[in-house]
Amino acid sequence: MDMTEVERRLLGLDDEIHDLLRYISISKERDIEVELENYEDMKETISRNLKEPLDPTAEIGKMREKRYLVQ
Amino acid sequence: MKLTIDSDVLVYAFVKPTKKIYKEQFEEFAALHDKADRIYKSVIRGDHELVIPSTVLVEVAIIMSRMVDGDIAKAVYERLKGHTTEILYLNENFTAYCVDKGIKTHLSGFDTVVFACAEYMDSVFITNDRRLFRNVKKHHPNTKTHLLREMDADEIEYLSMV
Numbered sequence: 001m002d003m004t005e006v007e008r009r010l011l012g013l014d015d016e017i018h019d020l021l022r023y024i025s026i027s028k029e030r031d032i033e034v035e036l037e038n039y040e041d042m043k044e045t046i047s048r049n050l051k052e053p054l055d056p057t058a059e060i061g062k063m064r065e066k067r068y069l070v071q
Numbered sequence: 072m073k074l075t076i077d078s079d080v081l082v083y084a085f086v087k088p089t090k091k092i093y094k095e096q097f098e099e100f101a102a103l104h105d106k107a108d109r110i111y112k113s114v115i116r117g118d119h120e121l122v123i124p125s126t127v128l129v130e131v132a133i134i135m136s137r138m139v140d141g142d143i144a145k146a147v148y149e150r151l152k153g154h155t156t157e158i159l160y161l162n163e164n165f166t167a168y169c170v171d172k173g174i175k176t177h178l179s180g181f182d183t184v185v186f187a188c189a190e191y192m193d194s195v196f197i198t199n200d201r202r203l204f205r206n207v208k209k210h211h212p213n214t215k216t217h218l219l220r221e222m223d224a225d226e227i228e229y230l231s232m233v
Contacts (some may be wrong), residue, residue: 028117032115032116032117035154036115038150039111039112039115039150042150043086043087043108046086046087046138046147047086047087049139049143050086050088050089050138051092051137051139052138053088053092053096054137055096056134057200059134060077060130060200061079063130063133063181064181
């Protein structure tokens with residue numbers, strides 16, 4: 001194999017790697033978009049099903065022991 | 072950047088309030104939801120790594136089951152688990168670390184576990200509990216801690232961008 005052939009094949013590999021990385025990048029972007037859409041859908045479902053106006057900080061505070069905290 | 076987000080902040084992210092339910096508390100809740108939502112979206116986008124103790128998953132699920140129902144609470148748990156880079160379980164090492172922190176600060180068990188997670192993982196800690204925030208600031212001034220209700224747009228933008 002001469003150097004021209006080696007160079008030609010390496011350039012082919014370079015193009016292939018570039019295309020694969022681009023594919024991975026696009027796939028990741030799509031995955032993130034899907035995750036964000038799913039998150040928005042879940043928030044809408046929660047909103048529609050809210051039962052009472054709980055304050056998360058107060059409720060979790062009640063679940064944790066408070067006696068020794070600095071006020 | 073690694074983030075340890077307290078249970079209440081995660082619940083604020085998932086719960087988009089309605090005027091019908093929250094009435095006069097709507098504006099206040101909506102403002103906290105918007106902040107928590109922006110931070111959580113930065114985690115989904117992969118801008119930050121979410122590292123939380125397993126106790127946070129338990130607390131979020133319990134509060135969600137009370138706010139909506141058990142099935143949705145389990146769905147939130149699964150979603151949250153999927154977005155978390157690392158969950159710290161109370162194994163021997165982490166338990167010993169929490170004990171060491173707890174006996175110095177006298178915080179409650181779950182409070183200790185959540186802030187100890189931030190220290191253990193060298194992550195930024197975000198809570199909306201003012202008393203916990205004050206205690207961590209007082210006893211562990213080197214821990215990077217934010218109080219959600221006092222975070223301004225610039226701080227959130229910084230978290231969203233970094």
